[in-house]
Amino acid sequence: MAISILHIWDTAGVASILSKYLRKCYNVKSDVVNINTLDPFNITAFYYGRCYPKRTLTTIKFLVKGLNYKIIHVHSAYRFVKYFRRIYPFKRIVMHFHGEDVRCTGWDNLKQIIRQSNLILVSTPDLLEGAPDNVVYLPNPVDIDHFKPNLNLRREKTALYFLKHQRKEDLKWTKEIVKQYNLKLYIHDRKRKPIPYSQLPPFLNSFEFYIDPSYPHAVSKTxxxxxxxxxxxxxxxxxxxxxxxxxxxxxxxxxxxxSLYQEIL
Incomplete structure (x- = not known):
């Protein structure tokens, strides 16, 4: 059976980008399934992945779909690991953590998931703190076909900041930064006014600065x-x-x- 990968969920579009470039580089079958409510910016749809409604039946569909793949690569949704392991004891399972899934749960509470997975990945280096020795940092990929400078767009000497409602102190810090560099500040609330992934590059390209007061100290995907x-x-x-x-x-x-896939096959 040739190598084939099924990505479960699509946190920050990472699964879609990994699939695209795995196909480009290795001509491999790599597909993505996600849930509609987890794709507010239409990233999965942009890359022709499959989105399903959030229902119990959807979990069953994911499990059945896994039959046709050699590797199951789970993003964030670690509870899927035990179901896939129970149904497919000999398949290779990759568990890929992306941030809050670890920070809110803690490595000590993920021991069973770690035992049931053939490979554990994290998307930012700060997540390695307190992690078991076999956890591997895989940097977030950026689709350089999609995100690139557009010299035809006029950049305003303005700083863009995407509002984070749960981090009010970030806004205070952002205002201090723009004052320091004598910039205008544009605040955008992506929850109230989502920007489709297809339109994000021209939107970004209209600004000169982007403010990223990420917490914990990791660089955000945006x-x-x-x-x-x-x-x-x-x-x-x-x-x-x-x-x-x-x-x-x-x-x-x-x-x-x-290379990591090859090591677990």
Missing amino acids: ALEAMACGLKVVLWNGEIIDKLPEEHNPFRVAKKLW
């Missing part, structure tokens, strides 16, 4: 996309980066993931 578009991204520590770090190049990430 900040990485802003870097790929050539924006000056101000990080939590005041550092400014205007170029996507090479470790987030999707070809490089796909190569690393492919």
